[in-house]
Amino acid sequence: MTSDPRGLNRDLTATQHFLYSKTPAEGTHAPPRSTPPATAPSGADDPLRQHYPGLRCGEAYGVRAAEKGAAAALFTAIALRIDTAAYRHEDDRDRRQPLRLKVAQAIDKACAANNAWWGVMTSDIFGCVFPEKDVAAALAIAKKLQEQVNATAELSLTIGLAAFPCLKYTPADVIENARKALAHAFFMGPGGRACFDAVSLNISGDRCYDAGDIDGAIDEFRNALRLDPRNVNVLNSLGVCFGVKQNYPKALTAFETALKINTEEILALYNAGLVxxxxxxxxxxxxFWLKAAPLGKDVFELNFQAGKLLLESGQPEKAQKLIERAAGLKPESATVQRLLGETYLAQRLVDQAIPPYKKALRLHPNDAPSLSGLGRCYELKNENLDIALAFCQQSVEITPDNGRFHLRLGRLLKKNGQFDKALTAFKKAEALGENARELILALEDRDVEKAS
Incomplete structure (x- = not known):
């Protein structure tokens, strides 16, 4: 759900038919999601404690870091991780620990020089608290630390920074925000730096969403909008969350707010149409969808849904181009091939309708609409009538409550001289809402004439 302007990767993703732009779940530089990899021990058995006996690790770090921050009017929290490939993939603990120690020594030196405090957040993430330092001052220190580690240990550090005060976040929240900024920084590649902002929250919201925590994602996206009210990608993501929760009025409000900022935001246009x-x-x-169509020629869902709605509203000529485009984007979709066949058939383009119907049936042999549609095509061409009759009979067996399928079956039965069965099929079609009265009367009149 994150935008590209800051150089983040994007994937267009459909979720329960909504579209959103998101950062990849895991990428070349993606940080750990929750449980970090076992690249180094953390806690009581951490070898760093041999050099720093009072080192706080894990939850103890978080508690102490929040206390340190709360004692100051303002502070900046920093999260740091070694991201050099040789270190990340080194299985030999004995070879890795000296490198880790070098980083710890550099961090300790920087903290001592700036009246700051540090510890270990997780097995491979260091954390620091710089009291009375705003983000600009802490960022300068972080940059210098990166340069020093790179020069002396030939390692690169990725760093995330978060400042207090910020919105209504507590000092403990800000410590966690530094980790969210670190996740943001990793999408910038090795040695990246990121200050906690709306993009950091967008990434965090993506992760909540992917984990099924929709309410958590909503909280993250709302806070992102407090930092950047005009971020259309966050607005779209928030709308998707409301849509998935079936709160459609709030979803539509979010999408329409995004469109007030950018009238050509294709994801918001599509999602507003869906809601x-x-x-x-x-x-x-x-x-909404017709406005989005010229902007989203390569977006399958848009072309498919807009074309389908046009076809259902009795406008097959306008639907044709959109559905053809959707079929080009997903040629192996049985549903799209069937819809393409229906579009041609609605215009009596029978020869054009037959190939997509056949392909739909190759992909999905028991697709009742394709069976009935192809049967209707053969009837109109007056060829392969036995096959057409078999297809139409199969379609009503699969979907007995479709009046149109019974109507088509009745026509073929009548053409085949099976008048009693045709009359039954027409009556069933009428009972299901199809206009079959004249066909029924014609067969009933025939029976009267025959009887007389």
């Missing part, structure tokens, strides 16, 4: 459709506002949905 409108879910709210049974089909005309409004179509307006």
């Amino acid at each position: 409108s459709l879910l709210m049974d506002k089909r005309d409004k949905a179509l307006q």
Whole structure:
């Protein structure tokens, strides 16, 4: 759900039919999500304690760091991780620990010079608290520390920084915010630095969402908007969360707010259309999607949904281009091939309809609409009528409550001289809402004439 302007990777993702732009779950430089890899011990058995007996690790670090920060009117928390590939993939603990110690010594020296405090957040993440230092001052120290470690130990550090005060975050929250900034920094590559901001929260929100914590994602996205109210990607992500929770009015508000900022934001246009459709506002949905269509020629969901809605609204000529485009984007989708066949058939382009129907059935042999549609095509061409009849019979066996399928079956039965069965099929079609009255009367009149 994160935007690219800051150089982050993007993936267009569909979730429960909504679209959002997100950072990859794991990438070349992606940091650990929750449980860090066992690259180094942490806690009582940490070898660093031989050199720093009072070292705080894990939860103890978090508690003490928050206390240190709370004692100051302002402070900056920093999270640091060694990201050099040789270190990250070195299995030999004895060879790795001297490198880790060099980093710890550099951090200790920087903290001593700036009245700061440090510890170990996790097995491979160091943490620091710089009281009475704003982000600008702490960033200068962090940059110098990176340069020193790179020069003396030939290692690179990735660093995240978070400042207090910020919004309504507590000192303990700010310590965690430094880790969120570190996750942000890792998407910038080795040696990256990031200060906690809306993008950091966007990434954190993505991770909550991927873990199924929708409420947590909403909290992160809302805080991101407090830092950057005009971030359209965050607004879209927030709308997706509300949409997944089926709170459609709030979802639509988020998407429309994004569109006030950027009228051509394609994800918000698509999602606003989808929410409108879910709210049974089909005309409004179509307006959003037709506005988005020229902007999203390579977005399958947009072309598919817009074309489908046009077809359902009786506009196959307008639907055709969109559905053809969707079929080009996902040629192995049985649903799209069937929809393409229906689009051609609705315009009596029978020869064009047959190939996509056939392909749909190759991909999904029991697709009732494709069976019925292909049967109708053969009937119109007056060829392969036995096959057409078999297809239409199969379609009503699979989907017995579709009136159109019974209507098509009735026509073929009538053409095949099976008038009693045709009459039954027409009556079933009428009972299911199809206009079959004239066909029924014609067969009933025939029976009367025959009887007389």
